[in-house]
Amino acid sequence: MYKFYHLRLAAALVMGLNAQTALAGEMWITNEKDHTVSVIDTKTLKVKATYNVGLRPRGITFAKDFSELYICASDDDAIDVLDPNTGLVIRRLESGEDPEQFALHPDNKHLYISNEEDALATVLNVETGEAVAEIDVGIEPEGMAVSPDGKIAIVTSETTNMVHWIDTESAEIFNNTLVAQRPRHGEFSKSGDRLWVSSEIGGTIAIIDTATQEIIQTLNMHIPGISDDLIQPVGIRLTDDGTKAFVALGPANHVAVIDAKTFEAIGFVLVGRRVWHLEFAEDEKQVFATNGISGDVTVIDVETLKPIKTIKVGRFPWGAAFRPG
Amino acid sequence: MQIYLVKLSAAIFGVVCAVSAAFNTPAQAEGIKADISYVRLTVERPPVLSNLDPIPPDEGLAGAVLGNNDNAGTGKFLGHKYSLSVFDLLKDGTLAPISGPLKQPGDLILIDAPAVAILAFADRPANADHLILNVRSPDVALRDANCRANVLHTAPSYAMRGDALAQFLLLRRWNDLVMIEGRHPADHAFANALQSSARKFGLMIKQVKKWVIDADLRRTASTELPLLTQEFPRHDILIVADETDDFARYLPYNTWLPRPIAGSEGITPVAWSGAVESWGAAQLQARFTDTAARTMRPVDYAAWAAIRSIGEAVTRTNSSDAASLRNYILSAAFELAGFKGRKLSFRNWNGQMRQVIHLTHPRAVVANAPLPGFLHQHSELDTLGLDAPESTCGAFDNP
The missing domain is CATH 3.40.50.2300 (Response regulator)
Structure with a gap:
């Protein structure tokens, strides 16, 4: 413990001396009920800045070169584009109604956006601000992901209980996979051959084969002392090496750590209340978890699977995006 | 059955790989069509002291209309079609078609009527094999001594x-x-x-x-x-x-x-209030207000949940046959996301839908029942209303 503090002190000292150079990474958090983003220094684990953005910020992602930050301003029906060096909104893109989540295509040019209240997915060119396609999907679309090769986009619709598979070339749905109740989030494996989908009310994770769009595994999780119907998975992150999956379990207030090969639970990490989304920092040495109800972010050490710090941010922290130093 | 076996064999602290067959997309079926009837008995209400807050004439029905739209949203990807027809149940027991494609109610029915009328309707020999969902009556006896095998309840009981x-x-x-x-x-x-x-x-x-x-x-x-x-x-x-x-x-x-x-x-x-906004409820409230131009009331919610239960069963069973849907709805496999923070399912001893009950005042939710600490060996939701040992209902074949 002592050592830990010394290290932090030293880090703070270094930071103070090199105020101009951004050595440390940054975790950017959207605060849904504050219309702000909080920026956490991933070395000191302190909030170093808070910036105003559009109304009800939820989905958040960086451009592939980290030069720009995109944020769904849901109640402004817009995507705010921030300069991460200044925290200023430098332009605003019309996204269609109520953008909730999005995914950036590997071409670094097209955002695939779920329009929650309109049962639509919008494809937006971030350079021109032009909506290049609108795709009818199920009711309350939310989770959005693009396969690593860029050929497939998926969207989960919460009330229709489906994963819609979109051919990014034609911008048309080519298949639908029925999953358990209220699918919230989809995440492709690094290789792209698997898609993990969380069903919040179903309480399960479906692991889907990308080639056939068929479910190959359904995971149920049990934590002693917690009612099964409160295990409500939402955010998912998979390690690049394909060994582990982290799953945020909502009102169960835990993050599940799953062996991505055997699908066995490695452990459950206690975090804050209603844990929502997750993001890796520092070469996947840490996972940040947003706790919507308690208004904070828990940092989990990936090696020890222990929560190392909880950091107060704004009201209803929703999404997280990492920018390396 | 499969699910229970899997649960039993699983380590307590583990992740179970359930058989995925239950969740696979049904084959694109041609010709699956669920024609749902909304049967309502308009009751004369006693005079009340205040002129404020009149009861909207489409109370209940507006929820069914929204649920039908939601079902169609899923159905369009699976080749399943849905229709909603409305009938007035007249005092003499005859049915007057009001709107929709059907001239006579089919076998999938939402009933919006007092307990006496529900029993009379359910007991007609022609309706014996129908699937009837009670969206209004909170009468306790309907879930107890007066239960009927062909009547399920999405409205919560007074109990x-x-x-x-x-x-x-x-x-x-x-x-x-x-x-x-x-x-x-x-x-x-x-x-x-x-x-x-x-x-x-x-x-x-x-x-x-x-x-x-x-x-x-x-x-x-x-x-x-x-x-x-x-x-x-x-x-x-x-x-x-x-x-x-x-x-x-x-x-x-x-x-x-x-x-x-x-x-x-x-x-x-x-069962519902305009003050409920967590668990995605804001989306349901917004969709309802868009279609009905008013706030969603408890009977609207019960009707929405009833028609969504039918829709969910059609989606998963790839069938619109009343008996198959009833079996699925009463099975352990059935679950429905209902914007209440916990999944909805049905009690197989009296056909009552399990649900969170919100404790509200007009401007906010005070608390949600089941409250923390009220535990149950199967589902905490069964701490509300007649649990299996309390109910004298004998019309359901409990497994």
Whole structure:
């Protein structure tokens, strides 16, 4: 413990001396009920800045070169584009109604956006601000992901209980996979051959084969002392090496750590209340978890699977995006 | 059965790889069509003191219309079609078609009527194999001695609402209660349920008064009601059974002791309210307001949940046959996301839909039942209403 503090002190000292150079990474958090983003220094684990953005910020992602930050301003029906060096909104893109989540295509040019209240997915060119396609999907679309090769986009619709598979070339749905109740989030494996989908009310994770769009595994999780119907998975992150999956379990207030090969639970990490989304920092040495109800972010050490710090941010922290130093 | 086996064999602290077959997309079926009928009996309501808050004429039906749209949203990807037809149940028992493609109700029915009319309808020989979902009646006997195998209930019973309130009061340690009971049969039924709930959870209803005042309370509440409530023994909270929305609105702040009100006024245990906004409920509320141009009420919610239950069963079974849908809805595999924070399912001993009951006042949700600490060996939702050992219903084949 002592050592830990010394290290932090030293880090703070270094930071103070090199105020101009951004050595440390940054975790950017959207605060849904504050219309702000909080920026956490991933070395000191302190909030170093808070910036105003559009109304009800939820989905958040960086451009592939980290030069720009995109944020769904849901109640402004817009995507705010921030300069991460200044925290200023430098332009605003019309996204269609109520953008909730999005995914950036590997071409670094097209955002695939779920329009929650309109049962639509919008494809937006971030350079021109032009909506290049609108795709009818199920009711309350939310989770959005693009396969690593860029050929497939998926969207989960919460009330229709489906994963819609979109051919990014034609911008048309080519298949639908029925999953358990209220699918919230989809995440492709690094290789792209698997898609993990969380069903919040179903309480399960479906692991889907990308080639056939068929479910190959359904995971149920049990934590002693917690009612099964409160295990409500939402955010998912998979390690690049394909060994582990982290799953945020909502009102169960835990993050599940799953062996991505055997699908066995490695452990459950206690975090804050209603844990929502997750993001890796520092070469996947840490996972940040947003706790919507308690208004904070828990940092989990990936090696020890222990929560190392909880950091107060704004009201209803929703999404997280990492920018390396 | 498969699911139970899997659960049993799983390590407590583990992740189970369930057989995925249950969740696979059904083959694109041609010609699956679910024609759902909404059968309603318009009841004359007794006069009430206030002109505020009239009951909308499309109460219930508006929820069914939204649920039908939601079903169609899923159906379009699976080749499943849905229709909704509306029928008025007339006093002589005949059915008048109001709208929709059907001229006679099919075998998938939502019924919006009092308990007596539901029983008469369900007991017609021609309806014996129909799937009938009660979206309005909170009558406890319908889930108990008067249950019917062909009738399921998405509306919560008075017992569920009473138990929700009792849990809340117990958690607050507001153990000493007094009650005012209105003059209508519905008031009496709710008061009875509140009495049972108080007994079940160890609360004390120290005195009950029947409502007798017939003055115009819009002018006299501040003089009449302190006198009425002055006679009560000491209590923590005043509960009121006024299910026709007649007088209870005049009680808050006009009591002799400064005490909160609960029951039909003040903190109300309800299936739904405009104040519910968590768990994605804001989306459902917004969709409802877009189609109905008003706030979603409990009966609207029950109708939405009923039609969504049918839709969910059609989606998963790839069938629109009443018997198959009923079997699926009552099975352990059935689950429905209902914007209440916990999945909805049905009790296989009396056909009642399990659901969270919200304790609300008009501007916010106070708490949600089941409250923390009220545990159950199977589902905490079964701490509300008639649990399997309590129900005398014998019409369902419990596995």
